[in-house]
Amino acid sequence: MTTLHRRQFLLGSAAALAAGAISPAFAADAKLRLLFWGGKARADRTFIATDLFSKANPGVTIDGEFMAFQDYWAKLGTQTAGGNAPDIIQMDYRYIVEYAIRGGIAPLDEFVGGALQLDDFDKDQLDGGKVNGKLYGISLGANSVALMVNEAAFKEAGIELPGRELSYEDLPALAAKFNAANKRPGMKLFQDGSGVEPALENWLRQRGKALYTADGKAAFDAQDMTDWFKLWSDLRAADVIVSAEDQALDATDAIENTMITLGKATTTFANSNQLIAFQAVNKDPLTMTNFPRIKAGSGGGHYRKPSMFFSIGGTSANKELSAKFINFFISDPEAAKALGVERGIPCKASTREVIAPTLDAQSKIALEFVSNLGDLLGPLPPAPPANAGEVSTQLRTTSQEVAFGQTSPEDAGPAFFDQASATLARAKKG
Structure with a gap:
């Protein structure tokens, strides 16, 4: 069974095409810059997913960099002010309004239904990424x-x-x-x-x-x-x-x-x-x-709460390709298994189904906690x-x-x- 067929089996044909290889328009060499906060455990999981994307899309590389939360915002602010923001930005609920209204991140609505396949995405998490009615961030997981x-x-x-x-x-x-x-x-x-x-x-x-x-x-x-x-x-x-x-x-x-x-x-x-x-x-x-x-x-x-988002830099020259990467990150079965619930409970129902049988003890605790908050x-x-x-x-x-x-x-x-x-x-x- 080919990789495309396996994704088609797990996610459905529309999502499979979006999660798979990129179109011929992006066949030439391309590099996307990714900036995120977190420790080594998060970085290890993230880089497995970026490598999977590059393997599925020859010629495309992801240059990822990570750091502690407090250091992250100083660096992102400097890069954004200098017109050198990363293509893919890990964004926090606390800052999404500020970056959206100042043009630091780009609206994503034009990619929904194309590069971004969000049909089975949790509505509350989708709404959490909107500013003034426009979508600026794709939640990478629900948490509390x-x-x-x-x-x-x-x-x-x-x-x-x-x-x-x-x-x-x-x-x-x-x-x-x-x-x-x-x-x-x-x-x-x-x-x-x-x-x-x-x-x-x-x-x-x-x-x-x-x-x-x-x-x-x-x-x-x-x-x-x-x-x-x-x-x-x-x-x-x-x-x-x-x-x-x-x-x-x-x-x-x-x-x-x-x-x-x-x-x-x-x-x-x-x-x-x-x-x-x-x-x-x-x-x-x-x-x-x-x-x-x-x-x-x-x-x-x-x-x-959306644990964090992936947003696209307002000055990125590769917005559609960045949107395709984000879609891969939240949809691809092998990427999902590597990522687990470290960034929160996945927001796509199909992704949750893929990872549920693979979770370790700590991941199961997180899943049960967020799913059973009750009163x-x-x-x-x-x-x-x-x-x-x-x-x-x-x-x-x-x-x-x-x-x-x-x-x-x-x-x-x-x-x-x-x-x-x-x-x-x-x-x-x-």
Whole structure:
């Protein structure tokens, strides 16, 4: 059976043709530049897929480069500003609006039905890649926020793993039990989540609020932020979370520097698709659960988020070829098996069917978690506005100031709200 026939069998003839060899118009040598964030585990999987595409399309090569999340945006911003953006850009939900409205990424609508075959693509994930009604990003997987949990640390202490009903109110008592039985000196129950934007958003959603309104304003107020910083100050005083000095070690969003990987905490705020990458750099077995509820019995603040997108650079000279590569990445059976769920649960039903029998233990945990959120699940919020990334950085900075005792929660709440509001207002004027 030929490769084309096997794809035809698994995906259907229309998708097979789009996923297979490129048209004669692209037969000449061509090089596409691909930029993405992530660690070695993601890169290894990605480069298998790029090699498969080049093998299926002789003469086409993919020049891929990867780096940590924080470093990534600085490099992408510099390249985009200089008119030298990559052809294929890994894009985040937080930044897609900003890059779309500034022309940093190109609309993809003209390729849908041709280079991009999206008939069995999840609608909520497709909608997540739209800005002002136009499609700018193809979701590479659905995920949700999740706590990474060190199973071994809990088992050594003889304490049951935290589960779906865990609340912030439960943390002091749980920490007291853990601290009394902990076999690992210096390890705390939780990281300091006060500077973690997804943790703040999840908590706000449980209070009936949000981070941002649909028109790009703050959807929270100063009192919300005071309460947030006070929550973490109280947890710090109760010996639940790591010290300010330890948390400062996690300054780059690299998995290697997180509190769980450094052995400073049993749990770390992350995303469900990251379990594979976390396990790759942790010797202890890991699992995951949901973010804490605000109180026992309350609903959760989770949603199914596009883990990340592939977008096409606004200045790319190979937009159609880039769209064909993206389609291959999300549709080709062999690429799908190599990629697994490391970037989230695939958004094409046909791709999910292909990979389901091949998943390892961590991948099955991720699939089950995202598929069974239950009362934790709410609607997808609007895409973050331009300058949302700057607000996230401001949150991290303010949280450190509170943690190190340079300001109080009562002062930090209004100060952060004013600063964030000004940042968002400046973005709208720009």
